[in-house]
Amino acid sequence: ELKKKDRWLISMAAENAELQKRIQASEDQRITSDNQVAAQQGDVEAHDEILARTTARMKQADELLESQAKKIKRDWQFYKKSLALFADRVARLHRYLAANGTEAADRAQRHLIESMKFTMSKTLEANRYLRKFVDARRLDADTLMLLAEGGCIGELDVGLLGLDQDAVDIVRDAIQDLDPSKSAKAQATELAQLVHRIRDGPILAEPPAG
Incomplete structure (x- = not known):
């Protein structure tokens, strides 16, 4: 009987060990x-943080683009308004000169021209920002101004182009020779190309040696 109990105890101990x-x-x-769940949770939190940073950067980029678009629109409106004001002052100057004698014109002309130059300088200042948006031709804002919105090309002080006197005379001759049948942009392009050539180097042929 004791052997049976011993065997039973041994069997129970073995079962207990197996259960353990x-x-x-x-x-x-x-x-x-x-541990796997904790690691996955950490990955999810890291992904959420990256997603949040990316979303914030995209929002900042959208806000920057919107701000730039508004600035371009404001500058463009100022450009058109300034151009119209300049053209109006030119027209008023012509009417004034036509209606008054030379002596009266001489007294008023300097003031009106200075006023027009001030308006032009403000317009060119606004165009510094717009210049990059013109087109691939990289037209100068002051050159494009000569023919934009119907053009006041004959009235602009070409000294604003930053050329020497010989070059200014060449530009004045080129203005007179522009084909009026061409579009304003085509005329502006032609004149701008001439101005760029003059600025890049002398275009007058040197007399042959000897």
């Missing part, structure tokens, strides 16, 4: 699973 192994294995699996 299974319990430990189950606990190990639970710990591994918890």
